Amino acid sequence: MDIVSSEEWETAEAAEGVELGQLVVGESVSLQYFHIEPGADVPEHSHPHEQTGYVVQGTLTFVVDGEELSVGPGDAYDIPSDEPHAARNDGEEVVTGVEVFSPPREEVPWGE
Template identity: 80%
Template sequence: MQVVTPEEWDRVEAVEGVELGQLLAGESVSLQYFHIEPGADVPEHSHPHEQTGYVVDGTLTFVVDGEELVVGPGDAYDIPSEEPHAARNDGDAVVTGVELFTPPRRDPDWAE
C-alpha cells in the first residue's frame, strides 16, 4: 500500500491559474488533483486516457463538441479517451477536485 500526503503532491501550474498535482499512479489507474482559479482556462486537448472526475468545490464549465457542460460540487463526470475537451472556471470561487485516469497517466504533458 502507498500513501501520499498533501505535502508530497507534485504540484505544477500547468497553465495560468490551473494547478495540477499527480498524486498516485498504480498498475491500472492514476489519481490527479486540480485547483482552478476564477477566470482560468484549460485549453482544448485530448489524450489516450479515460478521465473520470469529481468536483469538490466550485463550478467548472467543460466544452465538448461545442457543447457546454457545467459541473459543480458533488458532481462526477467521465470523458472518454481521445475526446477533445476544454474547461474553464467562469465563477468567483476556486474549483477543486480529483480525477482518475486509465490507463495510468504517469508522465502528463503538463508536468514538464
C-alpha cells in the same frame, strides 16, 4: 499498498491559474487533483486516457464538441479516451476536485 503523503505530490501549473497535482500512480489508474482559479481555463486537448472526475468546490464548464457542460460540487463526470475537451472557471470561486485516469498518467506533459 503504497501511501503517498502530500509532501510527495508532484504539482505543476498547467496553464495560468490552473494547478494540477499528481497524487498517486497505480498499475491501472492514476489520481490527481485540480485547482482552477476564477477566470482560468484549460485549453482544448485530448489524451489516450479515460478521465473521470469529481468536483468538490466551485463550478467548472467543460466544452465538448462545441457544447458547454457545467459540473458543480458533488457532480461527477467521465470523458472517454481521445475525446477533445476544454474547461474553464467562469465563477467567482476556486474550482477544486479530483480525477482518475486510466491507463495511468505517469509522466504528465502539463503546460506543453
